Amino acid sequence: SQTIHQWPATLVQPVGSPLSLECTVEGTSNPNLYWYRQAAGRGLQLLFYSVGIGQISSEVPQNLSASRPQDRQFILSSKKLLLSDSGFYLCAWSVSRTDTQYFGPGTRLTVL
Amino acid sequence: GEDVEQSLFLSVREGDSSVINCTYTDSSSTYLYWYKQEPGAGLQLLTYIFSNMDMKQDQRLTVLLNKKDKHLSLRIADTQTGDSAIYFCADNAGNMLTFGGGTRLMVKP
Numbered sequence: 001s002q003t004i005h006q007w008p009a010t011l012v013q014p015v016g017s018p019l020s021l022e023c024t025v026e027g028t029s030n031p032n033l034y035w036y037r038q039a040a041g042r043g044l045q046l047l048f049y050s051v052g053i054g055q056i057s058s059e060v061p062q063n064l065s066a067s068r069p070q071d072r073q074f075i076l077s078s079k080k081l082l083l084s085d086s087g088f089y090l091c092a093w094s095v096s097r098t099d100t101q102y103f104g105p106g107t108r109l110t111v112l
Numbered sequence: 113g114e115d116v117e118q119s120l121f122l123s124v125r126e127g128d129s130s131v132i133n134c135t136y137t138d139s140s141s142t143y144l145y146w147y148k149q150e151p152g153a154g155l156q157l158l159t160y161i162f163s164n165m166d167m168k169q170d171q172r173l174t175v176l177l178n179k180k181d182k183h184l185s186l187r188i189a190d191t192q193t194g195d196s197a198i199y200f201c202a203d204n205a206g207n208m209l210t211f212g213g214g215t216r217l218m219v220k221p
Contacts (some may be wrong), residue, residue: 006154032208041211043202044155090154097208100145103154 002027006091006104013111014063019064019078021107023091027070031093034101035066038088050074051097086111113136114205118212130188132202132215139182141203146186149198149214158186187197188205192220200201 008023025031035047046059048066057067067075074091078108088108092101115137124130136144141163147155161168161175161184168175174187184201198214 044211048207064210092155094209098142098204100143100157100160101155101202101209103147106154107153108152 002090002093002102004069004102004104005095006089006107008107009105011109011110013081013109015083015111016080018108019076019081019085021039021045021089021091023074023076024072025074025093028072028093028095030071031095032097032099033068033103034094035076035088036092038090038106040087044090047076049097054104067088083111085109114210115201116201116210116212118199118201118215119177120213121214121216121218123218123220124191124195125186126191130186130190130191130195130217130219132186132199132217134184134186134212136182136184136201136203136210138203138205141181141205142171144175144177144184145200145202145209147200147202147211149200151197157202171216173200188217191217191219193221195219 003005003026005024033050036044048054050068064078090106091104094101117135143160144157148158149155159201172189176185196219199212199215200214202209202211
């Protein structure tokens with residue numbers, strides 16, 4: 001069966017520091033991968049999605065970036081965090097873009 | 113683009129039925145979904161319905177789809193405190209899933 005992992009679960013970072021969040025999927029090949037941000041129990045904001053290695057689409061311009069160095073690995077990065085980057089970051093995967101999405105457990109990021 | 117709307121908040125008493133509503137604008141969906149998010153956790157797929165169905169029942173959950181009105185609902189029978197969560201509807205009408213803003217369900221004992 002397929003599983004999706006996110007690391008770390010919780011992160012507290014100072015303003016201006018770099019960021020790297022990791023998402024890995026097991027049990028499937030060539031998944032579509034997604035990064036979402038959720039502010040304080042609110043709705044989901046799609047940040048990036050990827051249909052294959054090295055293929056990244058950005059939905060919202062910001063100081064975040066994403067990379068997909070391996071088929072089942074999706075990384076969210078920033079060179080310098082802002083206070084507004086605080087939130088709950090969710091990774092998800094699907095077989096295709098219009099298929100069911102399955103979510104990871106999330107990473108709680110607090111920028112101080 | 114597709115727009116999916118939900119009310120923000122619903123409060124019910126334990127043992128009552130809960131009805132969470134969702135409206136959407138694009139009628140070309142093939143699937144419509146309900147996800148549940150418990151505090152501090154990711155979204156969990158609760159149930160889904162094919163667009164050619166009007167109703168789907170799964171234990172305490174009943175999904176109703178009114179394609180004419182572009183309205184989707186989730187009914188939870190005998191609501192329990194463990195049902196307290198945020199519920200998201202979603203459809204696949206666009207080039208990927210579009211999520212509503214989520215409805216926070218609070219169950220009072």
